[in-house]
Amino acid sequence: MTAVPGTEPGTLTLICDECGDTVDAPEVAHDEEIVWPRLGPLGWSGSPFAAGQHRCPPCSLLPPPYDRLPTSRPQLGASYDLREHDDVDAVVITPLTDVDAEATVVLREALEQALDTYRHVLVDMRAAEVIDSAGLGMLVRARQHAKQRGGTLTLAAPSRYVRTVLHTMRLEGLFAIAENATTVLDARHDS
The missing domain is CATH 3.30.750.24 (STAS domain)
Incomplete structure (x- = not known):
């Protein structure tokens, strides 16, 4: 998920890593450690970390593609x-x-x-x-x-x-x- 300032004051525009669709959400602190836990309850799924891949609520309902790589990343x-x-x-x-x-x-x-x-x-x-x-x-x-x-x-x-x-x-x-x-x-x- 990419989060950018929203079009309305006090909002963020969230961009899904899967489909690229956007959704506006209430603005939260810009500390990346805070952003993801606050937005997860809005229906987004994905990595438990702010910097990981995230899917919007509609994409979260779809099964992952058959060739999806494991979420753990090797060294x-x-x-x-x-x-x-x-x-x-x-x-x-x-x-x-x-x-x-x-x-x-x-x-x-x-x-x-x-x-x-x-x-x-x-x-x-x-x-x-x-x-x-x-x-x-x-x-x-x-x-x-x-x-x-x-x-x-x-x-x-x-x-x-x-x-x-x-x-x-x-x-x-x-x-x-x-x-x-x-x-x-x-x-x-x-x-």
Whole structure:
């Protein structure tokens, strides 16, 4: 959930991480440790922490997608999942942590190897809530590497925060963005 000042005084606009719909709620203190416990009773579900993923009341009633990652997030030693799809010359790399300077150390090498081996690389961002400048730089370089080799680099399921960073840095048009990796792989099978 993203919370921004509401259109009316004394309100917050809440944005669902699942569907992107917005709802106005009474304003609460801006300390993130206070925001989530006060808004949880309004029907929102998700992480018990303020910084985690949250779903609006209608999305809370839906079952989670079949390919949802576990809510517990591994430490750096297991910071990504890699799934090869030789039948469509693609690989899906799923960062299991935020894409920050620490995770970038491990992800950079995996991306380089993937780009040297496969024509299509999908970076499934569904478990990465945040990206910093090191992660963004890594993705820009990876996209350039893919283009030089005649391949593609697609970002799947980026969080609202990641989308905001891409927009702020005027990079949203640089990357192909998909709702999820499954859709991209299915399209590759059909072509």
